[in-house]
Amino acid sequence: MTVKEFFEKFKAPMFWGNLLAMLVVIIFLCFGLKWWLASYTHHGEGIEVPNLYGMTHRVAVHRLDSIGLVVVANDSSYVEGLPAGAIIQQNPAPGMKVKSGRIIYVTINSLTMPCERIPDLIDNCSYREAEARLKSLGFELLSPKLIDGEKDWVYGIQYHGRNLVSGESVPRESELTLVIGNGSLGEEKDSEGSDNGDSDAFSSDEIDDFLEVLE
Known part of the structure; x- marks a missing residue:
């Protein structure tokens, strides 16, 4: 095949028709995939996470179950002034938008003082x-x-x-x-020390006797 014959094939209507059909199929596939992903992940939809601080674990489970969320206690700590079993931390934070069925991890107040x-x-x-x-x-x-x-x-x-x-x-x-x-x-030590000091000291009479002996 010569170079001229090769380039003449690009002028054939069938070639451009097939190329256009392939392009249309690719475009439809892209739009179809985007629609499927949005439908599968509920794109644009979300449930606002409520503030669980201070709630008991049982109350939080009941409340979140009613809106399609799940509560899981994964840690415990101690905060003075809160009853035992009360929620003191949560993840995701209050106000965030999450998908239905999302797990909300919470930290509860310890039942015993550390x-x-x-x-x-x-x-x-x-x-x-x-x-x-x-x-x-x-x-x-x-x-x-x-x-x-x-x-x-x-x-x-x-x-x-x-x-x-x-x-x-x-x-x-x-x-x-x-x-x-x-x-x-x-x-006691001071008094003992002072007593010892008094016993070791010479009296005036003893000093006079000592001087008379020297004389």
């Missing part, structure tokens, strides 16, 4: 340091209990009258009592 471990404070630090560390962990401190010992030194930690040990887990926000020294130990 615990914290007692740090190594007993016979290891002062009252001021222990107070700061325990408050930072969320504990409440009652008036300290005073015993004989070095002033403001921590000798123990009590919870409901029971002595705690380092590393023991106690519910957060519990009321603890620090057992600290009242300073009597230091006063």
Whole structure:
């Protein structure tokens, strides 16, 4: 086939007719695919996610089921002031538009108060340091209990009258009592030191006798 015969085929009506038919088929396929995707994914349709904060899990399930959504609790945490089992977080956020059947993941308020471990404070630090560390962990401190010992030194930690040990887990926000020294130990040492000083000192009569001997 010569080059001239090859280019003459492009002038044939059948060639252009087939090309036009193929183009029409491709256009129809594109529009058909777009319509099918819009119908399958409900394009342009959406359900607004309600605000579930503070609701119990049971109420949230009932409410979202009525509008075609699903609630799944996937985590728990603790927020003071909210009842146990109340929803404290959700994903997707309130106000977002989602498709029917979408799962709304929620975090519920813990049924029990989380615990914290007692740090190594007993016979290891002062009252001021222990107070700061325990408050930072969320504990409440009652008036300290005073015993004989070095002033403001921590000798123990009590919870409901029971002595705690380092590393023991106690519910957060519990009321603890620090057992600290009242300073009597230091006063005893001072008094003992002063008594020893008096016994070691010479009296005026002893000094006079000592001088007479030298003379």
